[in-house]
Amino acid sequence: MxxxxxxxxxxxxxxxxxxxxxxxxxxxxxxxxSGDYNPLHTDEVYTTQVAGxxxxxxxxxxxxxxxxxxxxxxxxxxxxxxxxxxxxxxxWPGDTLDATATVEAVxxxxxxxxxxxxxxxxxxxxxxxxxxxxxxRIDP
Amino acid sequence: xxxxxxPVEATHIMMFAxxxxxxxxxxxDAEAAKKSEAGGVIAPPSFAQAVAQFDPEYYLRPKxxxxxxxxxxTPSGVEGKPSSSGGLHAEQHYEYVRPLRPGDVLTVETxxxxxxxxxxxxxxxxxxxxxxxxxxxxxxxxxxxxxGVGVTTERPVDQG
Numbered sequence: 001m002x003x004x005x006x007x008x009x010x011x012x013x014x015x016x017x018x019x020x021x022x023x024x025x026x027x028x029x030x031x032x033x034s035g036d037y038n039p040l041h042t043d044e045v046y047t048t049q050v051a052g053x054x055x056x057x058x059x060x061x062x063x064x065x066x067x068x069x070x071x072x073x074x075x076x077x078x079x080x081x082x083x084x085x086x087x088x089x090x091x092w093p094g095d096t097l098d099a100t101a102t103v104e105a106v107x108x109x110x111x112x113x114x115x116x117x118x119x120x121x122x123x124x125x126x127x128x129x130x131x132x133x134x135x136x137r138i139d140p
Numbered sequence: 141x142x143x144x145x146x147p148v149e150a151t152h153i154m155m156f157a158x159x160x161x162x163x164x165x166x167x168x169d170a171e172a173a174k175k176s177e178a179g180g181v182i183a184p185p186s187f188a189q190a191v192a193q194f195d196p197e198y199y200l201r202p203k204x205x206x207x208x209x210x211x212x213x214t215p216s217g218v219e220g221k222p223s224s225s226g227g228l229h230a231e232q233h234y235e236y237v238r239p240l241r242p243g244d245v246l247t248v249e250t251x252x253x254x255x256x257x258x259x260x261x262x263x264x265x266x267x268x269x270x271x272x273x274x275x276x277x278x279x280x281x282x283x284x285x286x287x288g289v290g291v292t293t294e295r296p297v298d299q300g
Contacts, residue, residue, distance in 0.1 A: 002177065030159040033158075034159070034189055035192035035193035035200075035201060036189075037200050037201050037202060037210075038227075039209065045211035046209070046215055050211075052296040060228070061229065062159070062160065065159070065184065066161065069162040072164065073164070076177060077182060078177070078178045080234075081236055082234065083186075083233070083234045083236070084234065084287075086231045087229055087230060087232075
């Protein structure tokens, strides 16, 4: 389902819980499919004893992927023209994340309507783990 | 940097969608996807990162006959501090011309971008390095551009 410009206004939001109690196994799944086997994400012994972190943590790109799920559910499939994020805090096993898109602008460019969105994904303590923005083609 | 050939495959897309917990049929069900607005299976927005699978030199994949810096008999398989231990992903940005689809054979080229430094209370001196990657399809047309920023920290990020 695509968004309609006529039904959108600045300040509208869409939120989804994109993961509950993130498992180490899901992080392993992401390592396997993405090809990023950095032991910081899957190897507790290395990460705690060599790298000096309290535990393994998620790939930033897993958090971006989780955030994208909310985004494509909102704007529809194949509609994004831009999607960018900053990783502002690490995501740990056990975290529960909520992703939110907020409408910043609805505009026209060359006869095509677009929506500009601000993105924020937060953990169970309200700490932001991803901030970003996206632009999508929408219907009139 | 050498160009990488990245064949986009339906099974890879299905597994990627599973890893991000996305049950949208447009990523795994060819019949349902055909009837959808996308007109067929497409890849999720951040799928292009999986190009690492097709980089023969990718340093974050263990390779036969080479020492791996993760744990085995000892906490790290290499002596001293692994060079990549302080590397984290700071930013990722995509610009899309069209979605990636199974059957696409992409030619992927990465060029270094800007480098800058900043002091941080939580992790000491931060060194940021930008990389810009262009993805072109089998017709030579640009389908997406990725801009990634990696950061090397002086010490592990303080969690306080």
